[in-house]
Amino acid sequence: MTPRPQEAAIRALVTRPQHDAKPLVEALARRGIGAFICPMLRISVLTDTLIDLAGVQAILFTSANGVRAFAALMPDREIPVYAVGDRTGAVAAENSFSQVESAGGDVEKLAALVVQRCDTTGGVLLHPAGTMVAGNLSGRLEGAGFAVRRAVIYNAHQATGISHEICMALLNGDVNLVLFFSPRTAKTFVDLAISQGLELACERLDALCLSNAVASAADHIMWRRVLVAPEPTQISLLATLDNRLSTL
Known part of the structure; x- marks a missing residue:
């Protein structure tokens, strides 16, 4: 208690x-x-967002808020998920994503994990996130030759x-x-x-x-x-x- x-x-x-x-x-x-x-912060899901999953090889979550917002908007749970940390990964598992791997740290560790696990010719990397993001995940991965698609799916109101x-x-x-x-x-x-x-x-x-x-x-x-x-x-x-x- x-x-x-x-x-x-x-x-x-x-x-x-x-x-x-x-x-x-x-x-x-x-x-x-x-x-x-x-x-x-107060989180609100952008319910009118259209998420394009065409050609996506993996979903990258940098927060538990991103996981919850995506889960509220989309039924897809089979695409492999890479999570920035253990808590975000746990929330993804709680929301029935079938393939989840945690980078156990920050955006740099997540980028390193994705570079190790994914193929630059295997499809787009989808990054569902809020209207504001910390770090430069897209830049790091694009610099490594990946195509990154960011989907803005929630707002964090101060x-x-x-x-x-x-x-x-x-x-x-x-x-x-x-x-x-x-x-x-x-x-x-x-x-x-x-x-x-x-x-x-x-x-x-x-x-x-x-x-x-x-x-x-x-x-x-x-x-x-x-x-x-x-x-x-x-x-x-x-x-x-x-x-x-x-x-x-």
């Missing part, structure tokens, strides 16, 4: 979209950490404010740490925190960041400590959290 945030000795702020927040909250609960959910409940928790010192999984999420939170006068409250928090790029997006505000996962995966970020907990 997930504890209420107020009942836990250590409390975290989870900034992931709603779908991705739940497994993270459960992972935190297993560590005795309560969680306030404060999504910085939060326009931090709720009163979360603001009060921050101001009252009821939050000990915040987790950031993308540069856009980190920047959105920082911008809102500054605009809502929460800078001093954030100085009491540890900021746990998925990568150096995420940490850079969070560095426009002072934190008690900034911790960066050695690998850009949730498992690695949680291991970083475990190491931090051992010092408290």
